[in-house]
Amino acid sequence: MPRMNHPLDGQGPTREGATSRIYSWLERRLQLEGPVKDAVLHPVPRSTTSWFYVFGSAAFTLLFLQIFTGILLALVYVPAAGQAWNSLNVLNHQIPLGWFLRALHGWGSNFMVAIVLIHMAQVFLFGAYKFPRELTWILGVFLLLMTLGMAFTGQVLRFDQDAYWGLGIGASILSRVPVIGGGLVHLLLGGPIIAGATLSRFFALHVFVIPGTMLLFVFLHVWMVLKLGINEWPMPGRLVNRATYIEEYNHLAHTDGIPFVPGAFWKDLLFSGAVLAAVAVCALVLGPFGPGGQPDPSIIQTVPKPDFFFLWIYSILSYLPPSMETPFILIVPILAIAVLLAIPFYAAEGEKSWHRRPVAVLTVSLVAVAWAVLTHLGTTTPWSPHMSAWSGNPIPVRYLRNATPLVRQGAAVFQAKQCHNCHSIGGAGGERGPALDDVATRMTIDQMRFKVVTGGGNMPAYGKNLSPAEIEALVSFLETLHPANEPPAYDAARRAVETSQSQPDSSAPPIPPAPKSRQTSTANSDPRP
Amino acid sequence: MTDQLSLLNSTPTVPASAHSVSRRWLLLKAGIALNGLVGVALAVPILRYLFAPWRKDSAYDSWVSLGPIGAFPTGETRLAFYKNPAANPWDGQTDNVACYVRRESSDRFRVFAVNCAHLGCPVRWFPQSQLFMCPCHGGVYYSDGSRASGPPERGLFIYPWQIVSGELRVDAGQMPTLSNSARLVNISTADGDCSCRG
Numbered sequence: 001m002p003r004m005n006h007p008l009d010g011q012g013p014t015r016e017g018a019t020s021r022i023y024s025w026l027e028r029r030l031q032l033e034g035p036v037k038d039a040v041l042h043p044v045p046r047s048t049t050s051w052f053y054v055f056g057s058a059a060f061t062l063l064f065l066q067i068f069t070g071i072l073l074a075l076v077y078v079p080a081a082g083q084a085w086n087s088l089n090v091l092n093h094q095i096p097l098g099w100f101l102r103a104l105h106g107w108g109s110n111f112m113v114a115i116v117l118i119h120m121a122q123v124f125l126f127g128a129y130k131f132p133r134e135l136t137w138i139l140g141v142f143l144l145l146m147t148l149g150m151a152f153t154g155q156v157l158r159f160d161q162d163a164y165w166g167l168g169i170g171a172s173i174l175s176r177v178p179v180i181g182g183g184l185v186h187l188l189l190g191g192p193i194i195a196g197a198t199l200s201r202f203f204a205l206h207v208f209v210i211p212g213t214m215l216l217f218v219f220l221h222v223w224m225v226l227k228l229g230i231n232e233w234p235m236p237g238r239l240v241n242r243a244t245y246i247e248e249y250n251h252l253a254h255t256d257g258i259p260f261v262p263g264a265f266w267k268d269l270l271f272s273g274a275v276l277a278a279v280a281v282c283a284l285v286l287g288p289f290g291p292g293g294q295p296d297p298s299i300i301q302t303v304p305k306p307d308f309f310f311l312w313i314y315s316i317l318s319y320l321p322p323s324m325e326t327p328f329i330l331i332v333p334i335l336a337i338a339v340l341l342a343i344p345f346y347a348a349e350g351e352k353s354w355h356r357r358p359v360a361v362l363t364v365s366l367v368a369v370a371w372a373v374l375t376h377l378g379t380t381t382p383w384s385p386h387m388s389a390w391s392g393n394p395i396p397v398r399y400l401r402n403a404t405p406l407v408r409q410g411a412a413v414f415q416a417k418q419c420h421n422c423h424s425i426g427g428a429g430g431e432r433g434p435a436l437d438d439v440a441t442r443m444t445i446d447q448m449r450f451k452v453v454t455g456g457g458n459m460p461a462y463g464k465n466l467s468p469a470e471i472e473a474l475v476s477f478l479e480t481l482h483p484a485n486e487p488p489a490y491d492a493a494r495r496a497v498e499t500s501q502s503q504p505d506s507s508a509p510p511i512p513p514a515p516k517s518r519q520t521s522t523a524n525s526d527p528r529p
Numbered sequence: 530m531t532d533q534l535s536l537l538n539s540t541p542t543v544p545a546s547a548h549s550v551s552r553r554w555l556l557l558k559a560g561i562a563l564n565g566l567v568g569v570a571l572a573v574p575i576l577r578y579l580f581a582p583w584r585k586d587s588a589y590d591s592w593v594s595l596g597p598i599g600a601f602p603t604g605e606t607r608l609a610f611y612k613n614p615a616a617n618p619w620d621g622q623t624d625n626v627a628c629y630v631r632r633e634s635s636d637r638f639r640v641f642a643v644n645c646a647h648l649g650c651p652v653r654w655f656p657q658s659q660l661f662m663c664p665c666h667g668g669v670y671y672s673d674g675s676r677a678s679g680p681p682e683r684g685l686f687i688y689p690w691q692i693v694s695g696e697l698r699v700d701a702g703q704m705p706t707l708s709n710s711a712r713l714v715n716i717s718t719a720d721g722d723c724s725c726r727g
Contacts, residue, residue, distance in 0.1 A: 082620060082623075168649035169665075175706030176707055176708070182709050189582070195623040298625040300651035314666075322681065383679075384665065385662045417657055417658040457678070458667070
């Protein structure tokens with residue numbers, strides 16, 4: 001490809017006008033025209049001019065949006081634990097359009113994480129990590145980790161209650177590292193507690209350390225894309241072979257290639273513009289994120305929650321069995337990163353097309369579905385007690401119509417003892433335990449009494465906290481909770497004894513032949529003595 | 530592409546001769562060695578500075594007062610506050626630390642951290658049901674701090690306490706985690722068993 005040189009001896013092109021004279025003056029000194037033209041005009045396979053290839057450049061654009069809006073926010077933000085929250089509120093409410101800049105930065109962050117993840121999935125499915133682009137993938141893995149690191153440190157800089165308790169969760173996780181856990185917590189927090197030193201060091205990480213490293217990695221990442229070429233559209237049966245790939249690619253790029261600009265670049269530009277517009281619209285319509293309550297650890301009436309892209313971790317942490325938790329959260333992340341880094345070495349050659357890589361497609365699908373499910377669970381948090389259900393969600397009136405005084409007393413016990421925080425009735429209340437709308441069809445009154453007193457599973461034992469009278473009232477209330485056309489469960493043996501003792505009593509409900517309780521229980525299932 | 534090097538880049542290079550250990554190369558190596566030496570010498574204080582927060586628990590903990598013991602009625606659990614002993618003026622509200630004080634008898638106390646033993650979220654005390662509940666992942670503890678249910682592996686963290694001239698004092702100073710204040714209140718086992726079976 002022809003290149004122009006403008007050495008200082010003055011043999012540059014003779015253009016007219018002040019603009020071109022300034023251009024020539026600069027170019028003679030900078031000498032950037034050659035490398036830039038090289039990058040811009042280098043031939044790429046025609047197949048890469050696809051809408052699937054626009055995510056990397058969009059992530060690149062968003063990085064610069066984040067740097068730009070971040071610098072603008074840093075003009076006002078005070079990175080001190082005592083003032084950060086106030087300065088965010090000043091940004092939101094007093095500085096003209098400060099809220100919009102915060103919203104742009106916050107939504108830019110969400111879009112960036114999303115686009116980086118999509119970019120990664122696309123690159124994986126298109127086999128772009130294979131020879132000779134292994135290092136590009138590896139740098140990409142680190143760029144993903146740093147993007148998530150920016151999202152987390154950014155959440156900390158929004159120094160509110162969620163940030164405070166999110167740091168507490170981070171410290172609690174680190175404290176599980178054997179031997180050096182305590183020291184690591186001190187390093188993370190910059191001291192013994194979450195305080196001024198913590199925010200200062202997260203500011204340094206968010207503003208200097210991680211972005212600086214990211215810029216370096218992004219430069220190398222893009223540099224390698226230019227040097228090694230954009231991955232050609234994968235064709236089933238066209239295998240990657242180390243010995244022949246470079247030659248094949250160059251042949252493809254030169255026989256069926258077009259210059260990168262404008263051939264492929266116009267789609268990148270349009271998509272980046274659309275993404276920026278989407279960020280701006282989200283920022284304008286939906287506004288900035290927080291800050292929530294002030295970061296005062298003495299305010300314990302709070303329900304901390306991580307930002308959207310960490311909700312899946314929040315879900316995992318609630319579902320792990322206690323005994324598995326520490327090994328899981330210390331080992332699995334390291335394994336996951338190791339697997340991501342090892343992929344290009346494990347599969348450097350061979351088939352690129354997703355048509356012939358069912359395991360790859362299934363893996364991405366599985367990860368995507370699992371992520372979506374865990375994130376959805378993280379938004380609804382069925383494992384968390386509803387802290388105010390006991391006082392805020394009354395028992396529906398229809399459950400207490402024509403109720404005896406004892407049953408009403410039991411309903412009062414149900415509310416007063418916070419049962420409603422974990423059990424829903426009439427669609428309201430916690431989901432930690434089962435909904436109790438038809439509990440009487442599942443458990444006999446004795447089983448309920450036993451469960452209330454001794455607990456078990458996720459149910460605390462209330463034996464010490466309820467008087468016998470309260471327990472009687474409570475189970476009497478629970479026994480009324482069954483559909484009108486479905487009788488409550490009962491202990492067949494006891495029923496038989498009661499029936500035989502009071503034989504002429506015709507008011508007792510008829511005994512169905514060989515009744516089987518839906519509940520698997522220790523109750524004697526033999527209906528007759 | 531090497532033939533396209535511009536004027537400034539095409540300065541003549543020293544021909545690779547057999548006499549590679551020239552005076553210039555020796556001086557270059559000396560320069561590298563000097564920089565390496567200074568780098569190592571600087572690394573020691575830099576690392577010392579970086580690791581400054583990494584200290585023993587005893588360096589952070591000290592006895593702080595929670596106020597006169599009369600503020601804590603016998604048989605009840607109350608939220609109490611103290612200012613963290615290691616505080617800086619720019620900490621703002623972050624060094625206001627909360628804890629739960631349970632007065633078991635006239636001279637016996639139990640002081641719990643508000644931080645859930647699972648992942649450190651603030652547990653809430655419900656006097657009606659005599660339970661601590663965690664809003665994050667649903668950990669629940671009994672009034673004596675032992676684990677009732679949910680993901681925590683152990684009971685609530687407790688602070689050592691003492692009574693000095695009518696004041697309740699606790700040995701505090703760090704965010705309680707599994708790595709420091711691991712004074713186990715291990716009445717129940719971690720598999721969902723209950724504490725009332727003796």
